[in-house]
Amino acid sequence: MSLDxxxxxxxxxxxxxxxxxxxxxxxxxxxxGNLLFICGAGISMTGISVAPTGRGAGEAYENYLRxxxxxxxxxxxxxxxxxxxxxxxxxxxxxxxxSFSQESHNEFISAITDSNxxxxxxxxxxxxxxxxxxxxLEAKGSIRVYSLNMDEFFEVATTxxxxxxxxxxxxxADLVELPKFNKVFRDWNxxxxxxxNIKNQQSVWSQTLLSKSIYxxxxxxxxxxxxxxxxxxxxxxxxxYFKRVVFVGLAAPLTYLIEKLREKLEDDFEWAWINPYTxxxxxxxxxxxxxxxxxxxxWIKAGLTDCLWTAYSNFYKKWFSVTCQRNIEDIPLLDIxxxxxxxxxxxxxxxxxxxIYDLGFxxxxxxxxNIERLHEIDADxxxxxxxxxxxxxxxxxxxxxxxxxxxxxxGIKLTNSGADENPKLTIAVKVSETYPVSAHILxxxxxxxxxxxxxxxxxxFESIILNPDHRHIIVIDNDREAWPSLIRAIxxxxxxxxxxxxxxxxxxxxxxxxxxxxNTEFKAPPARIRRP
Numbered sequence: 001m002s003l004d005x006x007x008x009x010x011x012x013x014x015x016x017x018x019x020x021x022x023x024x025x026x027x028x029x030x031x032x033g034n035l036l037f038i039c040g041a042g043i044s045m046t047g048i049s050v051a052p053t054g055r056g057a058g059e060a061y062e063n064y065l066r067x068x069x070x071x072x073x074x075x076x077x078x079x080x081x082x083x084x085x086x087x088x089x090x091x092x093x094x095x096x097x098x099s100f101s102q103e104s105h106n107e108f109i110s111a112i113t114d115s116n117x118x119x120x121x122x123x124x125x126x127x128x129x130x131x132x133x134x135x136x137l138e139a140k141g142s143i144r145v146y147s148l149n150m151d152e153f154f155e156v157a158t159t160x161x162x163x164x165x166x167x168x169x170x171x172x173a174d175l176v177e178l179p180k181f182n183k184v185f186r187d188w189n190x191x192x193x194x195x196x197n198i199k200n201q202q203s204v205w206s207q208t209l210l211s212k213s214i215y216x217x218x219x220x221x222x223x224x225x226x227x228x229x230x231x232x233x234x235x236x237x238x239x240x241y242f243k244r245v246v247f248v249g250l251a252a253p254l255t256y257l258i259e260k261l262r263e264k265l266e267d268d269f270e271w272a273w274i275n276p277y278t279x280x281x282x283x284x285x286x287x288x289x290x291x292x293x294x295x296x297x298x299w300i301k302a303g304l305t306d307c308l309w310t311a312y313s314n315f316y317k318k319w320f321s322v323t324c325q326r327n328i329e330d331i332p333l334l335d336i337x338x339x340x341x342x343x344x345x346x347x348x349x350x351x352x353x354x355x356i357y358d359l360g361f362x363x364x365x366x367x368x369x370n371i372e373r374l375h376e377i378d379a380d381x382x383x384x385x386x387x388x389x390x391x392x393x394x395x396x397x398x399x400x401x402x403x404x405x406x407x408x409x410x411g412i413k414l415t416n417s418g419a420d421e422n423p424k425l426t427i428a429v430k431v432s433e434t435y436p437v438s439a440h441i442l443x444x445x446x447x448x449x450x451x452x453x454x455x456x457x458x459x460x461f462e463s464i465i466l467n468p469d470h471r472h473i474i475v476i477d478n479d480r481e482a483w484p485s486l487i488r489a490i491x492x493x494x495x496x497x498x499x500x501x502x503x504x505x506x507x508x509x510x511x512x513x514x515x516x517x518x519n520t521e522f523k524a525p526p527a528r529i530r531r532p
Contacts, residue, residue, distance in 0.1 A: 005282045007280045007285065007299060011279070011300065013301065014300075014302035017300030017306075018302070018310030021272070022307075022310070022315065024244045031142055032243075033142075033242075033244055034144070034244075035139075035142065035143045035144075035245075035246070036145075036244070037132060037246045037248060038247050038257070039149065039248055040248070040252075041148070043126075043249040043304060044249070046127075046128070047124065048124045049124045049125075049153070051151045051153070052121075054080075057081050057112045057119075058080060060112050061081060061111045068111075069107075074087065080207065081112075081205065082205055085108060085206060086206040088108070089205075090206075090222075097220075098219065100224060105199075106199045110199075121150060121151040121197050122152040123156070126305075127308065128305055129153045130157045131308045132154075132157075133154060133190070136168070137168075142240075144189055145189070146232075147191060147192055147193060148193055148254070150203060151197070170184055170188040170192065170235070171196050172228045172231045173192075173201055185235050186239070191232060193229070193257075194228065202224055203225075203228065204229055205225075209229060211253050213255060214257075229256055233257075240264075242264055242265055243269055243270070245271040245272075246271070248274040250281075251278075251281075253283035258291070258292075271298075274302065274303070275299070275301070276303050309344050310343045313343035316350045317346075319350075320333065322394065323394075323399075323402050324402055324405040326405075334346075346414075349414040353400060353414060353428075353441070356425050356441075356442070357427070357442060403441050403475050404441070407428050407473075408428070410430070410517060410520075411522065412429065415427065415429045421464070421465075424460055425440055427441050430522065434469065434523075435469050436467075436469070439474075440473070442474065442475070450485055453490075454490040454492065454493040455493050457490055457493065458497060461498075461505070466498050468504065468526075469525045471504065472505040472506065473516075474490070474506070474507045475513055476507065479511050480509045486507070490507050503526070504526050
């Protein structure tokens with residue numbers, strides 16, 4: 001092992017890195033090694049709401065100090081937000097001692113969170129936040145996130161999940177007064193390790209603390225701020241041992257963390273540094289113990305978003321393989337997603353299809369009562385959960401994957417939106433100037449009356465002009481015996497809006513889809529109204 005702290009090992013490409021991260025995620029969820037993500041500001045710098053860089057927040061604070069306070073800024077602290085904070089929020093008192101100023105801290109918070117900036121500390125979370133929250137939820141304790149960020153994007157992302165535990169996100173500043181035997185130190189899932197940008201509450205900004213060993217004593221004025229880091233370290237110590245660690249979005253040294261982290265690593269642990277531009281930093285590699293080195297680590301030269309899209313794309317390819325009972329290479333549908341650039345399309349389209357399928361009868365009930373829900377359900381891309389396996393090692397939405405495969409063989413392909421000529425909840429389409437096709441695939445519940453389901457289905461066709469050459473298919477995931485009158489109920493509802501054209505909509509039970517496809521000529525108008 002080289003003693004040189006510079007990184008010389010070849011980096012992993014996006015594809016290689018995605019495969020590795022996907023493997024670690026899967027193994028953690030299968031209880032084969034706990035996984036810890038250590039996240040810096042870099043993960044919050046993409047998406048609709050963009051968090052600041054340290055430089056950006058520092059410039060905002062300096063502008064405030066100069067313009068609003070008329071302050072003179074020493075050259076040794078300018079341009080560094082951690083040094084600026086420590087200098088101005090710990091002013092010297094009359095006795096020549098530094099002490100924390102809550103007033104200055106609140107002014108600092110106001111300055112960097114001002115809405116006039118081009119960055120935000122709260123807002124719409126990006127794909128990385130949402131994905132990590134859901135990975136944590138899926139893993140049930142074996143995947144955790146140690147966040148250094150002061151923003152609230154993880155908190156907002158949790159609102160998308162209805163099954164979040166109480167300790168999903170923990171603010172270390174809230175733990176200072178708690179006894180260490182409190183279960184929150186053990187059961188946390190996502191830790192805001194440096195506190196939050198909250199007025200009248202301290203958070204960790206000072207450069208001195210971040211670059212020192214947690215075991216070193218600090219000047220008296222920093223003791224309260226250090227208590228927050230000590231709470232974070234207690235959370236880390238009470239967490240399980242980790243087999244893998246992923247560093248993402250980091251820049252500034254984290255000397256205080258590395259020493260404690262060493263105590264929580266399995267003997268054969270592995271680690272990865274995710275950054276498309278910068279190799280693993282010397283502050284990590286030059287740790288005297290050489291815990292993090294080239295032999296047990298990898299530099300993934302890509303962004304976390306890239307890795308996650310590809311990892312999820314690989315997951316859904318496996319999902320198709322299981323639901324279609326075929327090898328991945330034998331599923332023609334997947335041939336149109338051959339490159340990493342198409343990973344996002346596959347994942348988004350399957351997300352949307354699964355969301356509509358899973359909502360099923362609930363969707364139709366809501367639509368029957370409020371037609372505006374159609375647009376929300378169609379456009380919403382935020383809800384994300386992995387498919388769940390049943391006792392038979394099958395997926396609960398196996399019918400969806402199998403149906404999409406069968407429809408694709410007739411040229412009816414996954415879509416990520418309902419176009420103007422298709423109902424809003426269309427999952428797959430055949431785009432054709434002569435004989436286009438749209439397809440719904442819905443799961444229904446026999447506890448809901450047939451007339452409610454039929455009414456909901458008819459509402460999804462509102463504002464649609466039924467072209468006599470356009471075929472519409474609705475695949476119902478249930479068997480005909482459970483719904484003896486459903487097709488008739490749908491025909492009655494459709495006939496109210498389309499008295500002459502309701503037969504353009506074919507309702508097929510999933511168990512009959514093979515027969516329907518075999519007996520249907522998709523290169524001709526719907527048979528019932530075919531022109532002479």
